Structures are given as C-alpha cells and as structure tokens.
Amino acid sequence: MNALRHEFDLSNATILPPRDRRAPNSRDQANLAAQWNAVHEAAAAIGVLAQLGRPEENEAVTGLPARAAANGGYEYEMVLRGVDDLAAVMQPGLRALLSLSASGQDTTSAALTLWREFHASRDAIIALAPEN
Structure with a gap:
C-alpha cells in the first residue's frame, strides 16, 4: 500500500488575515445596523408566536453595529x-x-425552538465585538 506524501510548507500560513483597523464606510455601517434591527423585529414576531414577548435589548445588543464598525477589519466582516x-x-x-399560524395551527413549540436558536446565534455574534 502506498502512502501519499505531502510536502506542504505552512511556515508562512496564517489562520486569520492580518488585523486591519480601517473602519467600514458609512453606507456599510448603515446596512449592518438596518439588518441588525430587522433581525430583532423578526425575533419580536417570533417571540409573540412563542408566547414570550419581545427579546431583551441591552447596550450589548443595541451597540453591536457601532462596536463592530469601530473594530473594523476582519472582526467587522465576521459580524x-x-x-x-x-x-x-x-x-x-x-x-x-x-x-402555520394563518392556518390556525399552534406555533408555540416551533417558535420557541427558533427563539432559542436566535438567542444562541445573537450571543455568538455579540461575542465577536464585545464591550470594552
């Protein structure tokens, strides 16, 4: 049996690109803020369907677009x-x-599952641009 031989030189490889602190332009920042707000509006609707209400929004949540823009570079891109x-x-x-709701079916269980996924994902995104 012949084994494959690899001669890769990974001495100059990087996992993440170099840190670039240039801030994104104002249009990109506005788009991120609008999309972040839209996601939270959708979450509010899901909260109603899950019979839980609107998700909690503290400074860590509302300030994410500004923090991500201030970080710039690949951190902003990841957010x-x-x-x-x-x-x-x-x-x-x-x-x-x-x-499902329009057809008269109970959406509580499915909405609760999506609600939990939203919160887990939101927390992971917020962790990409933590408060200082």
Missing part, C-alpha cells in the same frame, strides 16, 4: 457575515411560523 447568516435562518423560519 457582518454572522448577522447575514442569522437573517438567512430567521426569514424562512418566520415565514413558516406565520403560515
């Missing part, structure tokens, strides 16, 4: 992608819940 991924999960989930 941006995280919010985009969260929106991609929330949109079809909320659509399905609204469809």
Whole structure:
C-alpha cells in the first residue's frame, strides 16, 4: 500500500488575515445596523408566536453595529457575515411560523425552538465585538 506524501510548507500560513483597523464606510455601517434591527423585529414576531414577548435589548445588543464598525477589519466582516447568516435562518423560519399560524395551527413549540436558536446565534455574534 502506498502512502501519499505531502510536502506542504505552512511556515508562512496564517489562520486569520492580518488585523486591519480601517473602519467600514458609512453606507456599510448603515446596512449592518438596518439588518441588525430587522433581525430583532423578526425575533419580536417570533417571540409573540412563542408566547414570550419581545427579546431583551441591552447596550450589548443595541451597540453591536457601532462596536463592530469601530473594530473594523476582519472582526467587522465576521459580524457582518454572522448577522447575514442569522437573517438567512430567521426569514424562512418566520415565514413558516406565520403560515402555520394563518392556518390556525399552534406555533408555540416551533417558535420557541427558533427563539432559542436566535438567542444562541445573537450571543455568538455579540461575542465577536464585545464591550470594552
């Protein structure tokens, strides 16, 4: 049996790109803030369907777009992608819940599951740009 031989030189490899502190432009910041707010509006609707109410929003939550923009570079990009991924999960989930609710079905259990996923994802995104 022949084993494969690899001669990779990883001495110059980096896992993350170098830290770039340039701030994103104001249009990018506004887009992130708008998407972050939209995700929370969707979460509020899910909270109603789960019979829980609106999610709690403290400074760690509301200040995320500004903190991410202040960090800039790959940290900002990671927050941006995280919010985009969260929106991609929330949109079809909320659509399905609204469809079930419109047909008279109980959405409490499914909404509670999506609510928990939202909070876990939101906490992970907030951890990318922690408060100082």
